[in-house]
Amino acid sequence: xxxxxxxxxxxxxxxxxxxxxxxxxxxxxxxxxxxxxxxxxxxxxxxxxxxxxxxxxxxxxxxxxxxxxxxxxxxxxxxxxxxxxxxxxxxxxxxxxxxxxxxxxxxxxxxxxxxxxxxxxxxxxxxxxxxxxxxxxxxxxxxxxxxxxxxxxxxxxxxxxxxxxxxxxxxxxxxxxxxxxxxxxxxxxxxxxxxxxxxxxxxxxxxxxxxxxxxxxxxxxx
Amino acid sequence: xxxxxxxxxxxxxxxxxxxxxxxxxxxxxxxxxxxxxxxxxxxxxxxxxxxxxxxxxxxxxxxxxxxxxxxxxxxxxxxxxxxxxxxxxxxxxxxxxxxxxxxxxxxxxxxxxxxxxxxxxxxxxxxxxxxxxxxxxxxxx
Numbered sequence: 206x207x208x209x210x211x212x213x214x215x216x217x218x219x220x221x222x223x224x225x226x227x228x229x230x231x232x233x234x235x236x237x238x239x240x241x242x243x244x245x246x247x248x249x250x251x252x253x254x255x256x257x258x259x260x261x262x263x264x265x266x267x268x269x270x271x272x273x274x275x276x277x278x279x280x281x282x283x284x285x286x287x288x289x290x291x292x293x294x295x296x297x298x299x300x301x302x303x304x305x306x307x308x309x310x311x312x313x314x315x316x317x318x319x320x321x322x323x324x325x326x327x328x329x330x331x332x333x334x335x336x337x338x339x340x341x342x343x344x345x346x347x348x349x350x351x352x353x354x355x356x357x358x359x360x361x362x363x364x365x366x367x368x369x370x371x372x373x374x375x376x377x378x379x380x381x382x383x384x385x386x387x388x389x390x391x392x393x394x395x396x397x398x399x400x401x402x403x404x405x406x407x408x409x410x411x412x413x414x415x416x417x418x419x420x421x422x423x424x425x426x427x
Numbered sequence: 428x429x430x431x432x433x434x435x436x437x438x439x440x441x442x443x444x445x446x447x448x449x450x451x452x453x454x455x456x457x458x459x460x461x462x463x464x465x466x467x468x469x470x471x472x473x474x475x476x477x478x479x480x481x482x483x484x485x486x487x488x489x490x491x492x493x494x495x496x497x498x499x500x501x502x503x504x505x506x507x508x509x510x511x512x513x514x515x516x517x518x519x520x521x522x523x524x525x526x527x528x529x530x531x532x533x534x535x536x537x538x539x540x541x542x543x544x545x546x547x548x549x550x551x552x553x554x555x556x557x558x559x560x561x562x563x564x565x566x567x568x
Contacts, residue, residue, distance in 0.1 A: 244479050244515040251463055251471060301510065330514050352456045352518045355463065 234365055238262040239269045239298035239310065240328070245351070249297065249328075252358045266305030266313075269298070275317050293323055295365050297349075300329035300336065308340060315344040326361060328353060443564055450523075452557060457520030473565050479519050483554060486512050490547055494540070502535040505543065509535065524553050 236258045240246045246262045253260045263269050270276045273291065296314060300307040307327050314320050324346035329336065332350045340348055349357045447453045464471040486508050493505050509532040516525035527550045534542035 242511060242514055242518070243482055244475060244518050247475050247478055248460070248518055251468065251475075255463055301514075303507075330517060351514065352459075352520070354456075354459050 233257070233259050234294045234362070235259045235261070235292055236295045236297060237269060237272065237293050239264075239266060239296070239302070239307070241265060241299065241302045245299065245328075245353075249353055249358075252353060252355055255355065256358060256362050258362070266298070266302060266307070266310035269296070269310060270305075270313060273314070273317070273320055275313060275320070293320065295324050295326065295346075295361065296320075297326045297328060297361070300327050300340070301331075308336075308343065311340060311343050311345055324365065440564060443560070447560055447564075452521070452523050452560065454520045454522040456517065460519065475519060476561055476565075479515055479521070480558060482515055483512065483524075487551060487554065490550075494543055494547055499540065502538050502543075505535045506532055521557055524550070524557055527553050 234257075236253050238246065238249045238253065238260055240249060240262070241264050243264075246264065250260045250262045261272065263272060267276070273293065296310075298307040298310050307329075311325050311327065314323065314325055321344075325344065326347045326349060327337075327340045327345050328349045328351055330351040337348045347361065349361075444453075460472050460475060489508050490505060493499060493501055493508075509528050513525055513528045513532065516522075516528060527546065531543065531546035531550055534546050
């Protein structure tokens, strides 16, 4: 019988069962969503729930790191560190956040030993190609331009469940696929097209839609 | 059984929605949110919209307070508020409000105080209009 030390109990699967705690359901995908906007958190949370994902939504990179047990003071196990072994299948984070940006969070996750294999997806309202490239190079699995739609999240779910396949691909192949995925968003049609056509965009928006990805996204939804 | 009254109300709502789309007040992202609403989450859209109203009114108060300062010069802070406003407006499909925020943001980048004041007036007006229309929409439901 293990010692009654508080430090050891959350870590071993046999301890979890022994204490009568339910093991994490391996069928249910658990997503950690990070966004400082309350509106966006509510929307992304709902989108993921609609796709039967378990969601934990936090409002900052710091809170995300805390949850993952990756804050500096948590590197040494302590009584308060109950989150070692937290099962997270995907992390989706906003890019522009006060304090720690999504990019910085991405780097911290990829540097960790516990979560470096966990796919990280970046969301941003600005589709700046150098930013997208930088995130992909740092190991981001995908990049979603806001506002986030159901089709975006559906696409994420698809490759979350083929973890084994992803693991066999080389880093280069993965990046190639991700970039194609970004350009392919125009091929993913919405579940039902809007019955009302939207009015033409004012010219003030033209600089925003200059990037090819945004142009493709707009074309798709016309 | 749905009576004639309910059918008329339904037609009214669709007409109002169609009008708002035609005017560019709302875009397809609003439809996207509506599609996410179902029996398990029957109030999803109004919940999101209420969060949006709450956040927006805070942002508008902050923007006005910043601009009314005697020794105003914090364009950067205004820009940060506007980034948030652009983001949340785009997330609920509030197209016209979003566009005014973008123009407002441009004025802050140019340190153009007069332009900012004009943009704030326009933003408050657009936001009020949107809020009234959305309240109408939810009442009909």
